[in-house]
Amino acid sequence: MSALTTFVQVALTRANEYSKCSPEQALTYACEEIVDNELGSRNFSSQHIEQWLQHVCSREDIDLPQIVVGRATRTSLASADIESNTICFRGKITTAATALHEVAHVIVGADSHGILFRDELVRLARAHISVDYAAFLHGVYEGVGLEMSPWPASAAQR
Numbered sequence: 777m778s779a780l781t782t783f784v785q786v787a788l789t790r791a792n793e794y795s796k797c798s799p800e801q802a803l804t805y806a807c808e809e810i811v812d813n814e815l816g817s818r819n820f821s822s823q824h825i826e827q828w829l830q831h832v833c834s835r836e837d838i839d840l841p842q843i844v845v846g847r848a849t850r851t852s853l854a855s856a857d858i859e860s861n862t863i864c865f866r867g868k869i870t871t872a873a874t875a876l877h878e879v880a881h882v883i884v885g886a887d888s889h890g891i892l893f894r895d896e897l898v899r900l901a902r903a904h905i906s907v908d909y910a911a912f913l914h915g916v917y918e919g920v921g922l923e924m925s926p927w928p929a930s931a932a933q934r
């Protein structure tokens with residue numbers, strides 16, 4: 777059994793624990809969680825996250841969303857409000873992966889976690905975290921049976 781197969785199994789099991797969302801959303805969350813646990817991504821304090829996102833958004837050629845930092849909750853790390861172009865982070869520390877998840881919602885212009893969202897997140901991870909991180913995320917998404925564009929498509933630049 778390859779390493780990837782093991783992580784796919786873990787993600788499939790983990791997805792069952794997300795009870796309040798659709799199977800597709802649960803799988804999407806579970807894959808992201810498994811990849812971030814395994815590879816990790818940079819931690820930013822609430823003071824520094826806006827600076828980093830400024831850099832990301834200028835490279836992506838999009839307006840910087842309004843950034844709000846709220847108190848930590850157990851149910852949500854962050855959220856994006858498409859209408860008002862606002863991203864809310866919960867708690868003092870935010871990972872690059874969490875931030876890019878919300879940026880992907882903003883770029884795709886949707887709250888949902890379908891193929892457009894996943895393709896965008898993999899593309900952002902490739903550009904702003906690492907190729908290895910993005911390849912692993914793409915592999916786990918595909919491994920659990922979620923529809924994805926082919927891996928080379930994620931190299932597209934804006």
Ligand SMILES: [Zn+2]
Nearest residue numbers: 877881887889
């Ligand atoms: Zn989301």
